[in-house]
Amino acid sequence: MLYTLFEFLDQNYDIPGTGVFQYISFRAGMALILSLFITMISGGKIIALLKRKQVGETIRDLGLQGQNDKKGTPTMGGLMMIAAIVIPTLLFAKLNNVYIILMIIATLWLGFIGFMDDYIKVFRKDKQGLHGKFKILGQVVLGILVGVTMFFHEGIVIREKTEVPLEFISTNEILELDAPPRLDSPFPLESVKSTKTTIPFFKDNEFDYAVLLSFLGEGYEKWAFLVFIPIVILIIAAVSNGANITDGLDGLATGTSAIIGVTLGVLAYVSGNVVFANYLNIMFIPNTGELVVFIAAFVGACIGFLWYNTYPAQVFMGDTGSLSLGGIIAVFAIVIRKELLIPILCGIFFVESLSVIIQVTWFKITKKRFGAGRRIFLMAPLHHHFQMKNMHEAKIVQRFFIVGIILAVFSVITLKLR
Secondary structure, eight states, rough: HHHHHHHHHHHHOOTTGGGGGGHHHHHHHHHHHHHHHHHHHHHHHHHHHHHHTTTTTOOOOOTTTTTTGGOOOOOOOOHHHHHHHHHHHHHOOTTTHHHHHHHHHHHHHHHHHHHHHHHHHHHOOOTTOOOOOHHHHHHHHHHHHHHHHHHHHHOOOOOOOOOOOOGGOOOHHHHTTOOOTTTTSSSSOEEOOOOEEOOTTTTTTTEEEEGGGGGGGGGGGGGTTTHHHHHHHHHHHHHHHHHHHHSSTTTTHHHHHHHHHHHHHHHHHHTTTTHHHHHTHHHHHHHHGGHHHHOOOOOOHHHHHHHHHHSSSSSSOHHHHHHHHHHHHHHHHHHTTTTTHHHHHHHHHHHHHHHHHHHHHHHHHHHHHHSSSSSSSSSSSSSHHHHHHHOOHHHHHHHHHHHHHHHHHHHHHTTTTT
């Protein structure tokens, strides 16, 4: 909204300072500050309101250290995070950008599903919450929407790499991320529709999902959506549920998501800038630079919420927050064509989910074979395993953060490790 207003003022009245809104870096910084303000300043009042409404977390007694102390802690704090993401995005991003629209829809849709789950648990006193099949259905619907939009929308394109002498690039082109292409630009690249994505660690690191249907013969590319959309659905469901599983210790999902968000911001920044994309020899995706504004609001919301969610937590995000965080990360990675980095970048989510799958699978196999189920971990997901080993949850969270930072750095340097 503000971008359009200040663009009008700059073009028609030439008011000093209004041109600064042309810069993504400025708008991203403002989105970050505003999201921090919304969560940190309003957080105390929202927590007090949740306490008055008795919106408290119900805790199952699993025999974990400090578990009983969490009973009654206000939940559904994810509403605060969603507001801190959506409001700055609406104010500072270009709202005619298809990627921004997709991210807002993903945030609100998964936030709604998570809210319904929390509402049933808190107000209807049903510990099971929203039935799992409805959660999956909601994730499938979002996956279909994202997949169809990515495949059919004319504005979602990529540009093939090219070799360009850097001496022909002006400083303004390097800094002006959202500058429109000039007629005399040294990058006369043709935009093309494609289902290509980035493969980490490979020099010619692009893979086209359409190739999986090459056995159909000539014209197989037009049927690529039959493969692409199911893959998008799988990624969104996996990462969203992974974030939900990780949300078991104070600050764990929030801080991990912030680390991932910063990394995604870097990847969107370089992918949406023709200069850096050419230098790094990666896919150039026009208009994705605008996503830096959204992810800045996302990171600000996570950090601001962490102020109240760090041990001992004053508020929990609930499924309202955790499903949204995972879904945002998944959709964001898909639109910047970096979804194959998710097992590395979202390694914490991945390992947490994998520990549950391994635990349940092994228990069922051994029960069928020996008559009594056996466990590999003391408790799943993995963070509870360490709790059962009498490790304080604050230490567990901090060590997971360290691992998350290492994975984030490793994800960034894959741009050059090829």
